[in-house]
Amino acid sequence: MSVDKDLVHFCVDSALKNGASYSEARLVSTAEEGYILKNGVPESSIFAESRGIGIRVIVDGALGFLAINKFGKKEIAEKIKEVIKIAKVASKTLKRPVKLSDEKTYKDKWEIKPKVKFEDVSPEEKMKFLFDLEKNLKNLKSKLPSRFFQLATSNTEKYYVNSDGSELHGKIPQLFMYYSVIAVENGDTEQRYYPLGESGGWEILKRRNLFDKISEETSVLLKILRGAKKLPKETQDILLSPELVGIAMHESCGHPGEADRSLGREGAQAGETYLTKEWLGKRIGSDVVTVVDDPTIENSYGFYKYDDEGVKAQRRVLIKNGIINDFLHNRWTAEVFGMKSNGASRAGRFDREPIVRMSTTFMLPGDSSFEELLEDIKKGVFIKSYTEWNIDDKRWNAKYVGNEAYLIENGELKHLVRRPVLEITTQSFYSSVDALGKKVEFISGTCGKNEPMDPVPVWMGGPFARLRSIPIGSA
Amino acid sequence: MEIGNYIITKALKLGVDDVVVTIKPAITKQLRFANNEITLSTTWDTIDVSVFLAYKKRLISSSLNNPSLSETFSSMGGKTNLTKDSVDKFLEKMLKVAKVLAPKEDYHGIAKGPFKYKPVKDSYDKKIESLGDKTVDFVEDAIGAATDEGAKRCAGVLYSSFWEENKFTSGGVEASDKGSSINVSIRAFAEKDASGHSVSVSRVMKEFDAKLAGKEAGMLAKQSLNPVAGESGKYDVILGPMVAANLLYYMSYAFSAFEVDSGTSFLINKIGKKVGSKEVTLVDDSRMENGFGSNMFDDEGMPTQRTKIIDKGVLKTYLHNTSTAKKFKTKSTANAGIIYPQPNNLVLESGDSSLEEMISDVKDGVYITNVWYTRFANYRTGDFSTIPRDAMFEIKNGKIIRPIKGLRLSDNMQHILENIISVSKAAKIIHWWEVEIPIVTGHVLCKDLNMTKSAK
Numbered sequence: 013m014s015v016d017k018d019l020v021h022f023c024v025d026s027a028l029k030n031g032a033s034y035s036e037a038r039l040v041s042t043a044e045e046g047y048i049l050k051n052g053v054p055e056s057s058i059f060a061e062s063r064g065i066g067i068r069v070i071v072d073g074a075l076g077f078l079a080i081n082k083f084g085k086k087e088i089a090e091k092i093k094e095v096i097k098i099a100k101v102a103s104k105t106l107k108r109p110v111k112l113s114d115e116k117t118y119k120d121k122w123e124i125k126p127k128v129k130f131e132d133v134s135p136e137e138k139m140k141f142l143f144d145l146e147k148n149l150k151n152l153k154s155k156l157p158s159r160f161f162q163l164a165t166s167n168t169e170k171y172y173v174n175s176d177g178s179e180l181h182g183k184i185p186q187l188f189m190y191y192s193v194i195a196v197e198n199g200d201t202e203q204r205y206y207p208l209g210e211s212g213g214w215e216i217l218k219r220r221n222l223f224d225k226i227s228e229e230t231s232v233l234l235k236i237l238r239g240a241k242k243l244p245k246e247t248q249d250i251l252l253s254p255e256l257v258g259i260a261m262h263e264s265c266g267h268p269g270e271a272d273r274s275l276g277r278e279g280a281q282a283g284e285t286y287l288t289k290e291w292l293g294k295r296i297g298s299d300v301v302t303v304v305d306d307p308t309i310e311n312s313y314g315f316y317k318y319d320d321e322g323v324k325a326q327r328r329v330l331i332k333n334g335i336i337n338d339f340l341h342n343r344w345t346a347e348v349f350g351m352k353s354n355g356a357s358r359a360g361r362f363d364r365e366p367i368v369r370m371s372t373t374f375m376l377p378g379d380s381s382f383e384e385l386l387e388d389i390k391k392g393v394f395i396k397s398y399t400e401w402n403i404d405d406k407r408w409n410a411k412y413v414g415n416e417a418y419l420i421e422n423g424e425l426k427h428l429v430r431r432p433v434l435e436i437t438t439q440s441f442y443s444s445v446d447a448l449g450k451k452v453e454f455i456s457g458t459c460g461k462n463e464p465m466d467p468v469p470v471w472m473g474g475p476f477a478r479l480r481s482i483p484i485g486s487a
Numbered sequence: 488m489e490i491g492n493y494i495i496t497k498a499l500k501l502g503v504d505d506v507v508v509t510i511k512p513a514i515t516k517q518l519r520f521a522n523n524e525i526t527l528s529t530t531w532d533t534i535d536v537s538v539f540l541a542y543k544k545r546l547i548s549s550s551l552n553n554p555s556l557s558e559t560f561s562s563m564g565g566k567t568n569l570t571k572d573s574v575d576k577f578l579e580k581m582l583k584v585a586k587v588l589a590p591k592e593d594y595h596g597i598a599k600g601p602f603k604y605k606p607v608k609d610s611y612d613k614k615i616e617s618l619g620d621k622t623v624d625f626v627e628d629a630i631g632a633a634t635d636e637g638a639k640r641c642a643g644v645l646y647s648s649f650w651e652e653n654k655f656t657s658g659g660v661e662a663s664d665k666g667s668s669i670n671v672s673i674r675a676f677a678e679k680d681a682s683g684h685s686v687s688v689s690r691v692m693k694e695f696d697a698k699l700a701g702k703e704a705g706m707l708a709k710q711s712l713n714p715v716a717g718e719s720g721k722y723d724v725i726l727g728p729m730v731a732a733n734l735l736y737y738m739s740y741a742f743s744a745f746e747v748d749s750g751t752s753f754l755i756n757k758i759g760k761k762v763g764s765k766e767v768t769l770v771d772d773s774r775m776e777n778g779f780g781s782n783m784f785d786d787e788g789m790p791t792q793r794t795k796i797i798d799k800g801v802l803k804t805y806l807h808n809t810s811t812a813k814k815f816k817t818k819s820t821a822n823a824g825i826i827y828p829q830p831n832n833l834v835l836e837s838g839d840s841s842l843e844e845m846i847s848d849v850k851d852g853v854y855i856t857n858v859w860y861t862r863f864a865n866y867r868t869g870d871f872s873t874i875p876r877d878a879m880f881e882i883k884n885g886k887i888i889r890p891i892k893g894l895r896l897s898d899n900m901q902h903i904l905e906n907i908i909s910v911s912k913a914a915k916i917i918h919w920w921e922v923e924i925p926i927v928t929g930h931v932l933c934k935d936l937n938m939t940k941s942a943k
Contacts (some may be wrong), residue, residue, distance in 0.1 A: 050749055054589045056539070056546035056826050059581065064533070075555065077529040087532075095530050101620040102518065102525035105627065110526075136587040143589070158750030158867065194750055194867050245942075279522045279642030280674035280684070281920045283859070349576045363531055380755060400864035402895075405876045409941045414865050431864065433939075435895070439943040463519065463644055463920050483942035487864070487897070 015039050015171040015181070015244050019083060023067045026089045030096050032069035032076075034112065035175035038320060039065045040362035045130065046164040049142035057135065058164075064362040067092060071099040073109020079363030112343035113353050114427025115323050117177040122317040124184045124310070126213020130165040133214045138163055141217060145191070148223045152230050158194035158203075163187075164215075178322035186313065186469060187216045188456075191226060193231035202233045203399060204415055209313035209456035209469050216311075229397070232416050232428075240428035243419070244336075249392035249478060250434065251385055251420065254453035256395050256412060257375055257474030262457065264438040265303045266373035266472070268407035269330045269338070270356075270461075271345035273368075280465045283405025286438065287336065289349060297334040297442025300378055303474075305340060306356070307371030313456045313469040314371030316358070321366060323355040330373075334442065342368045364466040370459055373424050375474030378448025383448055385478045387423035393432050393484055394418045394425060411435045413487060431487045443477070449476030491655030494574060498540060499657055501582050505541035505597045506657040507787060507825060510534070513650035517904055518622055521642040523630050525623065530570065532588065539825050541597075544590035548826065593748075595598075597825065598789040600659040605790070609777040612691035615667040616649050629673045629701035634791030638675035638683075644920075645671045645697070654781070660788030668779060671697045672919040674877070675704035680714055682877045683707020684729060684857045688916040688925065690777050707711065708858055710890065711878035716906035717940065723908075724896070724936040725845050725882070726755060730855045732917035732926035733873065735769070737834055738900040739860040741869065742771075742796050743891050744811035745827045753869035753901055756803055760873035762802045763904030766838055769797040771806060771830035779918050779925035780831035786823040786837035794820040797904070806830060834927040838910030845909060845932040847885040853938060854880040854887065858896065859921050869900030872939070897939045906928055906933045 020037045027035035046058035053129040064081035065088070076099030078091050103109070142161040149156065165187050172180040192205035206229070210216045252260070272278055307316050307325040316325050321343050329337045341349065342357035345368060358369035366421045384392070395414040403410040414432040454473035461468075491508045498506040512534040537550040622645055630641045649667040654660055670688040685703035689695040690750045726734065741752040754762060763769075773791035775781050785791055787809055795803050807815065808823035822828040846854065861873035874895050879885045911929035918925040 018930055053593060054546075054591050056548045056591070057584070057588055059547060059549040059584065061549075061551055074525065075527045077527055079529070079531045079533065081533045091530060091532055095528065098516070098518075098530070098620050098623070099526045101527045101623045105520070105523070105525045105623070107522075107524060123896060134587060135584045160751075192751075194865070196867075201865060201867050203863075203867065275521075276640065276642060277526055278638075279521050279676070280672055363526060363533065365529065378721060400862045400870070400872060402860035402862045402872060402874055404860060404874045404893075409895065411872060411873070411895060411939075433897075435939060435941050436943055437941045440941070444943075454626075463517075465920070487870075 015041060015169055016083070017171055019085070020065065020171050020173050022085055023065055023088060023092065024175050026092050027067060027069045027096070028175055031094050032071050032096060034070040034175055034231045035067065036172065037065055037067045038362060039171045040168065042166055042168045044164060044166040045138070046162070047139050047142055049146055049161045051159050052146050054139060056450065066359065066362045066364065068365065069096060069099065070110055071096050072103035073106055074099040074103035075110050077365050110344055111347045113346040115343060115353055116316060118322060118324065119179045121181040123182065124211050124315065126185045126215065128214035130167065130185060130214055143223065145226060146229060149230060154197055155197060155234055156193050156197055156230060160192045161302055162190040172320065172322060174322050180318045180322055182317060184211055185213055188213050188290070189217065189222065191216050193230050193233065195230060195237060197234055197237035200237050202236050204229050204233055204397065207456045210311050211313060211315045212311050236428055236430065237290055240430040243393065243429040243432050243484065245483060247481050247483045249390060249480050250482050250484060251389065251394040252477045252479065253396045254473050254475060255397055255455050257477045258443060258455045258472035259398060259401055259412065260410065261303055261373045261474055262370065262470065262472040263403045264407055264410055264441060265330055266305055266370040269340050270368045271341050271349060274339065275345060275348060278461065282461045286406045286408045291336045294336055295334050296336050296439055298445050299333050300448055301331055301334045301442050301445050302329065302376040303331040303373065304376060305370050305373045309372050312372045312471045314471050316371065319355040319357040320359045321353065321357040323353045325355050328354045328356070329368060340368050340370065342366065353424035358468050360466045360468040364462055369461060369468050370470050372454065372471035374452055374454065374472060376476065377450050377452050377475040380447050380449055382449060384477055385449060385476055386420065386425070388421055389420045392420040393429060394420055395432060408438050410438065410441070417466040429486065432484050433487050434482065436482065444479040444482055445477050446480050447478045451475055492661065493571065494578070495655050497575060498578050501578060503540050503542050503582065507539040507597060508655040509537045509815060510653040511650060513648065515646060515648040516622060518626050518645045520626055520630065522640045525626060529600060541594060542584060542585040544594045545585040545588040546550065546591055546594060549581060549584050563744050565798045568867050572577040578756050591760060593814050595778060595810040597656060597658050598657065598787040598809045598819065600788060602660065602788065602790050604662060604783040607774050607776070607781045607783060609691045610781050611665045611667045614692045615647050615669055618647050622647055625671060627698040628926060629697040632698040632701030633673060633675035633705030636702055637709035638677050638705040641673055641675045643671060643673035654784060654903055656788045658788065662784055662788055664783045664928065669695045670918060671700050673700050673704045675708040677708035677712055681708050681711040683711065684877045686917060686919050688779050688918045690779060694777050707878040712942070714890035714892040717881065717894040717938065719894065719938055719940045721935050722938055723849045723932065723934045725849065725852065725854040726929060726931040726933060727854070727856040728915050728917055728928050729857040729927040731835065731931040733858050733861055733920045734903060735835060735926045736922045737871070738869065738925050739830055739833055741804055742806050742830065743828050744805040744807045744815060747805050748811065748814070751866040753867060757802045758804065760802055761800050762901055763797055764907045765799045766907045766910050767797050767800050767814050768795065768836040770795050770834045770836060771832065773821065773831040775832045775834070778832035785821045786825050789819060789821040789823065791821045830924055832925050832927060835910060837912050837914050837929055840909040840911050840932070841912060841913070842930045846882055846887060848932065849882045850884055852882040853894065853898070854865070854882055871900060872897040884912060892941050894938045895940060896936060898937045903933055903936065908932045908934055
């Protein structure tokens with residue numbers, strides 16, 4: 013792959029010449045491959061190449077954006093003029109012109125180097141990996157009427173220039189693997205799905221032992237169907253796995269901490285947030301709760317070195333010892349809040365506006381072992397994995413339905429319980445945490461926000477977490 | 488158009504069995520707004536090229552949004568600076584890949600044409616191409632109508648779009664369709680906890696009404712001021728059009744033969760069986776006049792049709808492409824997706840009720856006007872939950888008594904279809920951020936649905 017740097021500079025200059033006070037252009041070139049194995053039968057493989065430029069301008073205090081995948085300079089210049097014209101008209105509706113925070117500029121080239129490049133692994137071998145996963149299910153298959161394996165690899169190259177003087181050239185390979193299985197026993201059924209995403213090359217699949225994980229989890233599904241008991245609703249303690257803590261951090265800390273939601277900019281789409289600027293310094297949880305969002309973890313699925321406004325990636329502490337500490341910012345929200353951007357501006361594709369997004373959102377660990385967390389629970393539930401989940405658009409009322417979950421009695425794990433439902437407010441969740449495990453684990457996800465929808469890769473995670481006195485019962 | 492035919496001829500010469508080429512140039516303009524201000528104006532000027540190849544049941548879908556190729560394609564019919572070399576290289580590369588892939592043994596080919604097509608009425612309006620900055624007026628109209636009703640601030644989006652879809656297949660198809668659309672989605676806030684949402688969705692200017700969308704959103708916002716916490720329990724629930732559309736959209740996977748074949752549909756083995764109340768007649772009308780998803784042909788180039796999926800509560804068919812239809816020993820419903828058949832305009836046929844009648848029929852119930860974040864505990868059973876956002880009301884003894892908040896609808900998709908008591912006569916097209924397939928529905932009254940809330 014190579015990018016036409018000259019064309020990117022041309023876009024930035026052309027916008028300035030035509031009246032923009034600020035401009036930036038981002039050429040993104042992506043090559044993707046995808047493979048699917050459905051109930052042992054391969055579906056169509058996918059080979060997609062996309063290449064285009066996203067150009068963002070500020071004109072008379074209004075933001076304009078052009079996404080184009082035709083590379084003639086004349087055509088691009090014409091379109092930039094049109095975008096500037098509409099932005100000028102739109103600027104008349106503004107009470108407060110858009111300004112971006114002043115930020116340091118960078119000229120840099122960065123790259124995540126894979127150990128094994130995707131292009132060095134044949135399509136045959138990629139497909140074989142999925143067939144091997146299917147074979148690995150062996151005699152369980154007859155109980156699993158739905159088995160779905162998906163593998164996707166991508167190589168993305170990005171060249172970003174802004175009129176402040178930043179020039180950033182990045183390359184990142186990413187792998188995504190997804191499986192879902194549905195088990196049926198005596199007419200009853202349960203499902204499990206699991207996404208795995210990382211930045212790097214083919215070596216990711218060697219490092220992660222998906223074979224054991226899938227076998228184990230499908231066996232558990234059958235055990236649930238054979239013997240999980242309904243949990244009567246009562247107030248008890250709960251122990252959450254890193255998978256549960258991870259999804260909760262994403263939904264009830266990361267999303268509400270997006271400053272653009274707080275300013276109402278996503279009001280008609282992903283919604284707003286219970287958090288306002290006035291919450292900074294106020295308590296939302298217990299002392300043990302510290303949550304960060306960190307794009308600098310190298311192999312993470314949400315990794316980047318610079319965000320899509322040219323700001324250097326950095327760790328943000330969103331909740332510090334139970335106190336709301338920071339928001340996720342881009343250069344516009346930072347300016348409105350009267351501070352510097354913390355580098356959370358992302359676009360998943362060339363044709364999407366960069367807006368405030370998460371990267372890897374996780375709760376920092378404590379100092380307890382799993383056994384120590386467990387032994388102090390007289391009566392409770394351990395939820396290891398989840399199935400259905402959702403949260404309201406202010407990020408206050410969340411629901412997580414347990415998949416693999418066990419009753420806890422006198423500090424010991426007992427039998428499986430069926431679909432325990434944790435339906436809880438954000439404040440109750442964070443206030444009820446009293447102890448945390450020592451080790452953080454991550455799960456992968458694709459975060460949805462923006463309009464049109466712009467899925468971006470993320471990680472989320474945390475340690476095992478113990479919550480006291482929570483009303484919980486089976487669905 | 489010669490490039491489409493060139494790809495077909497060349498691919499067949501190389502030994503490929505089926506080829507489908509789609510070339511879609513499109514211009515879309517968007518205005519986003521929040522706090523009554525336009526926050527961004529965007530133009531997308533793109534050309535998407537996709538090629539599907541089948542070689543001895545080995546399947547490849549590729550999209551080539553690569554200017555080095557697509558610039559060539561965009562000049563079709565005019566001055567061709569086509570580098571046939573680049574097309575040749577691409578096809579040779581794809582064929583090399585296809586040869587090492589494993590076959591999809593249950594693949595049964597694409598539609599065999601050529602076909603005759605009838606244009607869909609009101610699917611293209613030239614006026615939309617030349618709107619320019621007039622779209623700013625529409626945004627101001629929508630916001631103005633909402634604030635006139637008592638809203639303090641509005642957020643939303645307005646799109647105007649026009650495109651051309653060119654289809655070439657080895658099944659003898661060479662077809663072209665033109666389309667346009669304009670739509671607004673507006674959410675109005677009267678206070679932090681008091682909001683309403685509405686949309687206006689059309690293919691042509693004459694049916695587009697930004698003011699009405701703004702007015703509806705504004706009225707709901709005003710009516711929902713000072714909501715109190717709702718109580719969990721079983722209720723008769725009136726689903727507003729945005730809610731009914733959300734549920735129909737999220738359950739639409741179950742109609743696709745792909746999902747039935749995958750084992751993930753809650754409608755497996757239910758053809759000819761009762762899956763809903765007699766009030767439920769659900770149709771995919773891919774040729775609907777002014778239908779937001781209407782098209783002359785499906786992804787294989789087959790002429791689209793009107794298909795009854797559920798007739799008075801009885802499941803009649805799944806949605807098929809040519810290949811899934813052969814596997815299921817039936818006829819294609821022209822809903823390709825070459826891989827994944829899906830509806831284009833899902834229509835819940837109108838009943839003879841009205842919102843007012845529904846309210847008066849409810850003793851102890853809830854009226855929900857919008858939901859989001861619909862997620863499944865199990866696709867095969869249809870167990871799910873979804874969360875109301877915007878105005879929600881408690882109904883007692885046939886009257887709305889107060890706005891409420893903080894509830895969740897936790898139920899099952901088939902249970903919902905079975906418990907539909909009435910559907911309103913008036914219906915509208917819903918398509919917005921949460922509902923990506925156009926759904927036509929009115930208000931729907933369901934008995935005994937399960938509402939839950941946070942326990943702490």
